[in-house]
Amino acid sequence: MAGTGKNEETKTLAEEADSLWLITFAGSIWAVHFLVCYCATAVICAKLGGDAAAILMLRLALGGVTLVALAGIAFVGWRSWLQWDFLDDGDYVHNLARKEDRHEFLGHASFLLSIISFIGVIYVSLPVLFLETCQ
Amino acid sequence: MRGRALRFSPVALLLLAGCTGTQSALDPAGKDASVLADLFWVLLIGATVLWLAVNGLFFYVTRIEPRSLSRRLAETLVIGGGIVFPFFLLSGLLAYALSIMPDQRLEGTGVQIRVTGEQWWWRVEYIPEPGAEPIVAANEIRLPVDHRTEIKLGADKFIHSFWIPALAGKMDMFPGRETRLAVEPTKVGVYRGQCAEFCGEAHALMAFQAVVMEQDEFAAWLEKERQDAVMPASDLARQGEAIFLEEGCGACHTVRGTEARGPAGPDLTHVGSRLSLGAAVLPSDREAFADWVRHTKRIKPGVKMPPYVHLSDEKLSALSAYLEGLK
Ligand SMILES: [Cu+2]
Numbered sequence: 001m002a003g004t005g006k007n008e009e010t011k012t013l014a015e016e017a018d019s020l021w022l023i024t025f026a027g028s029i030w031a032v033h034f035l036v037c038y039c040a041t042a043v044i045c046a047k048l049g050g051d052a053a054a055i056l057m058l059r060l061a062l063g064g065v066t067l068v069a070l071a072g073i074a075f076v077g078w079r080s081w082l083q084w085d086f087l088d089d090g091d092y093v094h095n096l097a098r099k100e101d102r103h104e105f106l107g108h109a110s111f112l113l114s115i116i117s118f119i120g121v122i123y124v125s126l127p128v129l130f131l132e133t134c135q
Numbered sequence: 136m137r138g139r140a141l142r143f144s145p146v147a148l149l150l151l152a153g154c155t156g157t158q159s160a161l162d163p164a165g166k167d168a169s170v171l172a173d174l175f176w177v178l179l180i181g182a183t184v185l186w187l188a189v190n191g192l193f194f195y196v197t198r199i200e201p202r203s204l205s206r207r208l209a210e211t212l213v214i215g216g217g218i219v220f221p222f223f224l225l226s227g228l229l230a231y232a233l234s235i236m237p238d239q240r241l242e243g244t245g246v247q248i249r250v251t252g253e254q255w256w257w258r259v260e261y262i263p264e265p266g267a268e269p270i271v272a273a274n275e276i277r278l279p280v281d282h283r284t285e286i287k288l289g290a291d292k293f294i295h296s297f298w299i300p301a302l303a304g305k306m307d308m309f310p311g312r313e314t315r316l317a318v319e320p321t322k323v324g325v326y327r328g329q330c331a332e333f334c335g336e337a338h339a340l341m342a343f344q345a346v347v348m349e350q351d352e353f354a355a356w357l358e359k360e361r362q363d364a365v366m367p368a369s370d371l372a373r374q375g376e377a378i379f380l381e382e383g384c385g386a387c388h389t390v391r392g393t394e395a396r397g398p399a400g401p402d403l404t405h406v407g408s409r410l411s412l413g414a415a416v417l418p419s420d421r422e423a424f425a426d427w428v429r430h431t432k433r434i435k436p437g438v439k440m441p442p443y444v445h446l447s448d449e450k451l452s453a454l455s456a457y458l459e460g461l462k
Contacts, residue, residue: 119222123229130233135240 019083019106025076026110026117033069034124037062045134052133059128066125070118077114083107158300158327164347165302166283166319170235181228192216239304243285243317246357248276250288252295252308252330254439255337256401256414261357270361271389273401275409276328277346278302279353283319296332299345305331320347325410336437342415363392364404364461375457378450382443390461400440407461413438424455 040058048054084107085091094105154161163169192212196204204212249269251258259276260269276299278284288297290308297316298305306316320326330341348356367373376393379385385395391404406412409419413435417423427434429451431442446454 115218122226126226126229126233130230130236132237133240 016102016106019103019110022076022080022083023106023110023113026073026114029069029072029076030117030120030124033065033121036065037124037128041134049134055133059132062125062128066121066128069121073114073118073121077111077118080107080110080114084111157325158329160300163301164320164322164324164326165299166321167239167303167317168301169321170239171304174232174235177231178228181224185224241283241317242315243283243319245279245282245284248278248284248286250276250286250297250308252288252290252293252297252334252341254292254335255330255341255435255437257341257343258291258401261360263357270357271402272360272405274411274414275344275346277348277353277356278318278320279350280320280323280347282350283317286316286318288314288316293334294332295330295334295341297328298331299326299328301326302345302347307332320345323347323349327415337435340414340416340435344410344415346410360405364390367457368460369456371453371456372460373457375453375455378446378454379457382446382454387440403458403461405461407459419459421452421455421459424458425451428454 040062044054044058084104086108091104092108094101094108156162160168161172161175163172247262247265249260249262251260257274257276259272259274261272262269276286286297288306288308289312290310292310294310295308296305297308299318302320303316303318306314308314324347326345326347328343328345330338332338334341367376379390380394385393385397387397387400388403389396389398391402395403407419411417412419412423413427413431416434417427428443429446430444431438431440433442443451
């Protein structure tokens with residue numbers, strides 16, 4: 001029946017709400033990490049640009065923020081890997097309109113997003129490693 | 136085949152010749168520029184190898200082995216060639232590029248130079264030591280060889296950009312804000328600088344010469360630059376000086392040691408010793424001086440100096456003799 005089919009769909013969509021959230025996490029961590037690095041550097045360089053100790057503190061702090069961000073993304077990546085459940089059935093394609101496919105698709109997508117976010121965070125942080133002054 | 140190779144080689148040589156010269160980042164004469172040239176070659180070679188690999192692979196799978204690959208091989212190609220390999224390659228290149236930045240930003244010592252971008256010329260001041268009276272010049276920059284010189288940059292009304300490709304990277308000049316750059320020339324010679332940020336009608340005609348000198352020659356030159364203008368040596372030049380003051384050139388130009396004290400245009404105290412005229416648009420000889428004074432607008436559209444079309448030929452040649460004598 002059309003009516004019950006519709007209800008069913010609404011119900012499974014509600015169940016997927018969590019993994020819909022999951023898909024946004026890695027990218028959001030990357031974005032927040034970028035903002036923190038950018039703003040902290042801009043403010044410290046504008047106010048205390050010549051102060052070597054302040055810049056060292058800034059670099060150490062951003063190093064810490066970076067480790068936290070990478071750990072967060074790795075965790076999200078791990079959760080999505082489990083949800084994708086690749087080792088179990090080797091599914092690459094999830095194009096059927098059924099619960100399992102939706103579930104694994106969301107896992108698969110957020111796993112790939114975690115990879116790109118992980119790399120993004122590393123590239124954003126590399127200048128902190130190399131540049132020792134605000135020049 | 137041989138004939139074709141022979142015909143090809145002069146073309147290749149011509150193309151390569153385009154990379155040399157006084158305004159080429161690929162023909163470096165400064166420490167920073169040579170690091171940048173290396174960076175360019177590394178990136179170019181890397182990009183070429185990548186391009187050949189990608190297109191070679193494409194050629195291989197469409198023309199040489201046009202059948203489907205095993206799942207395993209395809210996965211290895213996508214993950215290895217699409218994620219792992221580019222990640223390490225780009226990380227390496229990014230780390231290399233970042234690692235050269237601190238040295239590019241090292242400060243210079245000794246005589247400091249302040250350059251201000253004007254419409255459409257360069258105000259140049261040499262500051263022998265901090266707090267000392269600046270020695271004012273224009274449209275030419277002299278530098279000691281094998282020494283890192285600090286250059287402070289600013290601008291009058293518009294944004295310009297200071298670039299001597301053979302010596303270092305470029306740096307923008309902003310009104311109301313100081314930026315900096317240091318250059319470390321390694322070869323004596325004359326190089327060309329060019330405004331590298333569109334700044335109005337005469338932007339392309341806003342260039343200058345950078346003259347790299349032996350250190351003791353530079354010191355001697357700076358000492359001479361500090362002096363007031365020499366007295367006109369001939370009758371013609373003395374006449375020229377009178378015309379210069381009569382015509383009101385001194386309202387915009389300074390010739391130190393005379394009544395001419397105008398701050399709006401380039402300092403002309405030693406204009407005769409510059410290698411070029413009008414921000415490197417004309418050579419510096421008597422004819423060019425006359426040409427410039429009579430046809431400023433035609434030579435440089437938008438120029439902030441009026442053309443003196445009404446001056447007679449006699450007056451103009453006297454004026455040119457005077458200006459050329461300001462060594
Ligand atoms: Cu300009």
